[in-house]
Amino acid sequence: MCNQSVGLIQRAVEASGISTVSITLIEDITKKVKPPRALSVPYGFGHPLGEPNNPELQHAIIAEALALLADETPPPILKVVGTLRVP
């Protein structure tokens, strides 16, 4: 339900005039809720930013998500990433 809640909050915040981007762990729910921009990551529940105490991986995921803000395709934008490699 968390992934649905994120999408619903995101829609409301975007409608307030703020650009938004989210992480999702369940692509199927996000396709239904259609928030403006979402990055689907291949991690389990409780792990939207990959792994605890792995700042490099967390930064890599955040950077992928923030990059969607510059995408000028009309929303909804849903990008699916595989496991991110950290240098």
Next chain:
Amino acid sequence: MAPLRKLDPFSRFFMKLYRGKHYEATPHTPLRLPLNRCRVALITTAGFLLPGQPPFESGDCSYREMPNAIQTQALINGHKSAAYDERGLETDPNLAFPLDRFKELETEGKIGSLNHRHFSFMGSITKPDALITQSAPEVGHKLKTDGVDVAFLTPV
């Protein structure tokens, strides 16, 4: 990607039974400034609380404000769920509320600044009407009043 088949049997059964609403037109606010000039706020549905804040109840659509100055290690996991392993985010709250990572981005000049407050919801909401009509628009209004340009949202 986490397709439904990867969920535990109970969650899968629930999700199959669950009939969400259908949402059509997606709201759109294009990014107006380069990210390095944007004010950014975080929103999590991990149900984090600060010491002294009232706990979330089951299906609770309310939210808690998280001042930017907090230490992430002070956060309390207020989202008890059998659906996921909570040890990771109890060890490192950045896993679902990446405040330390965004403070690093601010220091590096990759984002303009962090807002003075962020927001925590408890995401396990099966009846989201009050979320849609009240609490989420209220947070949107607060962030707009704060002059926030970008919100970054994380589930759990």
